[in-house]
Amino acid sequence: MFQQRRAVAAGCVMMLVLGPTAACNRGSGEDVVGLITKTDTNPFFVQMRKGAQGAAQTQGVELQSFAGKQDGDNEAQVQAIENLMSFGAKGFLITPNDSKAIVPSIDKAHEQDMLVIALDTPLDPANAADATFATDNYQAGKLIGQWAKEKFAKDGRQAKIAMLDLNANQVSVDVKRDQGFLDGFGIQVGDPNKIGDENDPRISGHDVTDGAEDGGRTAMENLLQKDPSINLVYTINEPAAAGAYQALKSAGRDKDTVIVSIDGGCPGVDNVSKKIIGATSMQFPLKMAQMGVDAIAAYAKDGTRPQATPGKDFYDTGTQLITDDPQSGVESKDSAWGKQNCWG
Amino acid sequence: MATATTADFDVRRNDSLGLRVQHLLHGNPVLGPLAVLVVAIIAFSIVNGRFLTATNLSLVLQQVTVIATLALGQTLIILTAGIDLSAGAIAVFSSILMATFCVDAGMPGIIALLLGFACGTAMGAINGFLVTRIKLPPFIVTLGTLTIFFSLNSVVSNSETVRGTDMPSLMTWTGGSIPIGNFRLTYGSIIMLLLFAYFFYALSRTAWGKHVYATGDDAESARLAGIRTGRVLFSVYTVAGLLYAIGGWILIGRLASASPNVGVEYNLDSITAVVLGGTSLFGGRGSVIGTLIGALIVGVFRNGLQLGGVEVVWQGFAIGLLVLVAVSLDQWIRKVKT
Numbered sequence: 001m002f003q004q005r006r007a008v009a010a011g012c013v014m015m016l017v018l019g020p021t022a023a024c025n026r027g028s029g030e031d032v033v034g035l036i037t038k039t040d041t042n043p044f045f046v047q048m049r050k051g052a053q054g055a056a057q058t059q060g061v062e063l064q065s066f067a068g069k070q071d072g073d074n075e076a077q078v079q080a081i082e083n084l085m086s087f088g089a090k091g092f093l094i095t096p097n098d099s100k101a102i103v104p105s106i107d108k109a110h111e112q113d114m115l116v117i118a119l120d121t122p123l124d125p126a127n128a129a130d131a132t133f134a135t136d137n138y139q140a141g142k143l144i145g146q147w148a149k150e151k152f153a154k155d156g157r158q159a160k161i162a163m164l165d166l167n168a169n170q171v172s173v174d175v176k177r178d179q180g181f182l183d184g185f186g187i188q189v190g191d192p193n194k195i196g197d198e199n200d201p202r203i204s205g206h207d208v209t210d211g212a213e214d215g216g217r218t219a220m221e222n223l224l225q226k227d228p229s230i231n232l233v234y235t236i237n238e239p240a241a242a243g244a245y246q247a248l249k250s251a252g253r254d255k256d257t258v259i260v261s262i263d264g265g266c267p268g269v270d271n272v273s274k275k276i277i278g279a280t281s282m283q284f285p286l287k288m289a290q291m292g293v294d295a296i297a298a299y300a301k302d303g304t305r306p307q308a309t310p311g312k313d314f315y316d317t318g319t320q321l322i323t324d325d326p327q328s329g330v331e332s333k334d335s336a337w338g339k340q341n342c343w344g
Numbered sequence: 345m346a347t348a349t350t351a352d353f354d355v356r357r358n359d360s361l362g363l364r365v366q367h368l369l370h371g372n373p374v375l376g377p378l379a380v381l382v383v384a385i386i387a388f389s390i391v392n393g394r395f396l397t398a399t400n401l402s403l404v405l406q407q408v409t410v411i412a413t414l415a416l417g418q419t420l421i422i423l424t425a426g427i428d429l430s431a432g433a434i435a436v437f438s439s440i441l442m443a444t445f446c447v448d449a450g451m452p453g454i455i456a457l458l459l460g461f462a463c464g465t466a467m468g469a470i471n472g473f474l475v476t477r478i479k480l481p482p483f484i485v486t487l488g489t490l491t492i493f494f495s496l497n498s499v500v501s502n503s504e505t506v507r508g509t510d511m512p513s514l515m516t517w518t519g520g521s522i523p524i525g526n527f528r529l530t531y532g533s534i535i536m537l538l539l540f541a542y543f544f545y546a547l548s549r550t551a552w553g554k555h556v557y558a559t560g561d562d563a564e565s566a567r568l569a570g571i572r573t574g575r576v577l578f579s580v581y582t583v584a585g586l587l588y589a590i591g592g593w594i595l596i597g598r599l600a601s602a603s604p605n606v607g608v609e610y611n612l613d614s615i616t617a618v619v620l621g622g623t624s625l626f627g628g629r630g631s632v633i634g635t636l637i638g639a640l641i642v643g644v645f646r647n648g649l650q651l652g653g654v655e656v657v658w659q660g661f662a663i664g665l666l667v668l669v670a671v672s673l674d675q676w677i678r679k680v681k682t
Contacts, residue, residue, distance in 0.1 A: 205653075206656075213601060214607065226394070242505075246600050
C-alpha cells in the first residue's frame with residue numbers, strides 16, 4: 001500500500017515536471033504523432049525535431065517528442081512508447097538506441113495499429129518497423145571513398161589511411177560508413193558487417209572516437225604515432241574530424257593530409273570551406289523527420305503505408321557529397337550550397 | 345615515512361615476503377601504481393620502438409592532462425570518503441559557459457575565464473552544500489547534479505560547438521606549447537603539474553590537508569578532536585569544482601573549441617585514475633602523486649596498446665582489469681597488521 005502510494009506520488013511529481021511538455025497540452029483533438037530520438041542533445045536530433053514540428057503543423061497533427069538520456073538508453077525509449085500507447089497515438093518515428101531490444105515494445109505498439117517508422121537507424125530485424133527512413137550510410141561512406149580515390153589518383157599519391165570509427169560495438173551506422181568508404185576507395189572489404197578485418201597495406205590502422213572532438217584528437221595522435229606516413233583520414237563524423245585536424249595541425253601534418261567525413265552539420269560544412277575537411281557526405285535529418293511525419297499523417301487519414309525506395313529495403317532520404325575540390329566522375333556540390341542546406 | 349627502527353627491522357626480517365610487501369605498500373601507497381607504470385612503459389617500448397620517444401611521451405602527457413586535472417579534484421573528495429560523479433559534467437559545462445560568456449555575451453577573455461571558474465566553483469559548492477547541510481550521501485548528490493549540469497549544458501550550448509577561432513586567444517592559450525627538444529609541453533600540462541605540486545604541498549604540509557585526511561579516515565573521531573568536518577567537506581567539494589573548471593579551460597585549448605558533447609566518460613575516468621593511483625575509496629589514505637601516476641597509467645595503456653596493434657575492445661578490457669587489481673590491492677593493504 002505504502003509502495004503504491006509512493007508510486008502515485010512520484011507519478012504526480014513527474015506530471016508536474018513534465019506537464020508542460022507531455023501530458024497536459026493534450027486534448028486538442030488532433031491526431032498524435034510521436035518522435036523518439038536517441039538523445040535530445042545532439043544537433044542532428046535537434047534538427048530532426050525541428051523538421052517534425054514543422055511537418056506536424058502543416059499536417060494538423062500533434063507532435064509528442066521523447067528522447068533517451070544518452071546514446072544507448074533503451075529504457076527511456078521503451079517508456080516513451082508506453083506513453084504514446086496510452087495517448088492513443090496514430091504512430092511514431094523512432095531512432096532506436098538499441099535496434100534489437102526495442103523490438104518487443106514496437107510489437108506491442110503494432111497491436112494498437114500504430115504505424116512505426118524507424119528514422120536514421122534501422123531496427124533489427126528491419127521489418128519490425130513498417131518503414132525505415134534513413135540516410136544510406138554505406139552510400140555516404142562510398143561517396144567520400146570515391147572522392148578520395150580520384151583525388152589521390154589525380155595527385156599521384158599513394159594513400160596511407162587512418163580509420164577513425166565510432167566505438168568498439170560494431171553498430172550498423174559505424175560499420176556501414178567504414179565499409180562504404182573502403183569500398184568507394186577501391187579496397188576489398190572483408191566481412192561487410194565487421195570493421196577492421198581488411199588486410200590492405202594502405203590501411204594504417206583503426207581507432208575509436210566516440211564521435212566527438214576529444215576522442216578524434218586522441219585517436220589521431222595515437223595512429224599518427226603508429227604510422228607517421230598517414231595522409232588520408234576517414235572520420236565517422238565531423239566532430240571527430242575536427243579533433244583529428246587538431247592532432248594533425250599540432251604534428252605539422254595538416255597541410256599534406258586529407259580528411260574526409262560524414263554528416264553535413266553546419267560546423268562541418270564550414271570546415272569544408274576552410275579546407276580542414278576535404279569532402280563530407282551530407283545527410284538530411286530535417287527532411288527525414290518531415291517525411292516521416294507526413295507518412296504517419298497520411299496513414300492516420302486513409303491508411304496509406306509508406307513505400308521503400310526502389311531497389312532498397314528502406315526509404316532513402318538522400319546523401320550529397322560536399323566539397324570545394326570536385327573530382328571528375330564524382331557528383332558533388334560546393335560548400336556554399338552546403339551552408340544553405342546544412343543542419344545544426 | 346622512513347621511521348623503521350632497528351626493532352621493527354628485526355620483526356620484518358622474520359616476515360614472509362608477502363607481508364613485507366604489504367607493509368611497504370601500506371607505508372608508501374604510491375609504490376604500487378609507480379611499479380605498474382614503469383613495467384607498462386618498459387613493456388610497451390619493447391613492443392614498439394616508437395613508444396619511448398619524446399614526441400610520443402609528450403602526446404601521452406597531453407592526452408591525460410584534462411583527466412588528471414579532474415582526477416585531482418576527485419582525489420580530494422575521495423580522500424574524505426566521498427565520490428563525485430559530476431566531475432566531468434562540471435568541467436564540460438564550465439567550458440561551455442566560458443565560451444558562451446565571451447562569444448555570445450562579448451565579454452573579454454579574462455572576465456569570461458574568471459566567471460567560468462566562479463561558475464565551476466559554485467557548482468562544486470552546491471555539491472558541498474547538499475553533502476554537508478542536507479546530509480545526503482555524496483553518491484546520490486553528485487548523481488543528481490551530474491544530470492542537472494548535463495541538462496543545463498545542453499540548454500546553454502544549444503548542443504552546438506563553439507569554435508576556438510571565435511574566442512579570445514586566452515581561452516585557447518592552454519593548447520599552446522613549449523618545445524623541449526621533441527617533447528612538447530603544453531601550457532595546459534604545465535598548469536596541471538603546478539596544481540598537483542600545490543595540492544601535494546597543501547595536503548601534506550598544511551593543517552587543512554591533515555584535516556582532509558582525518559575527516560576521511562574517521563569523521564566522528566575527527567569531529568571529536570575538534571576538526572569542523574562539515575567545513576572541511578564543504579571546502580573540498582568547492583575546491584574540486586574550481587579544479588574541474590580549470591580542467592574545462594584546458595579542454596578548450598586541447599580541442600581548439602568548446603564542445604558540449606565531449607567528456608562523456610570523464611566522470612568515471614577521473615575515478616579510475618584516482619583508484620589506479622592507490623587512493624582508497626574508503627577515504628583517509630592516498631595521495632595526489634598517486635593520482636597523477638594513475639592518470640598516466642590510463643594514458644600509457646591506451647597509447648601503448650594502440651601502438652602495439654591491440655584492438656579497441658581489448659584496450660577497455662585491460663583498463664577494467666587494472667582497476668579491479670588496484671582495488672583488490674587496496675583491500676589487501678588495508679588489512680595490514682601494525
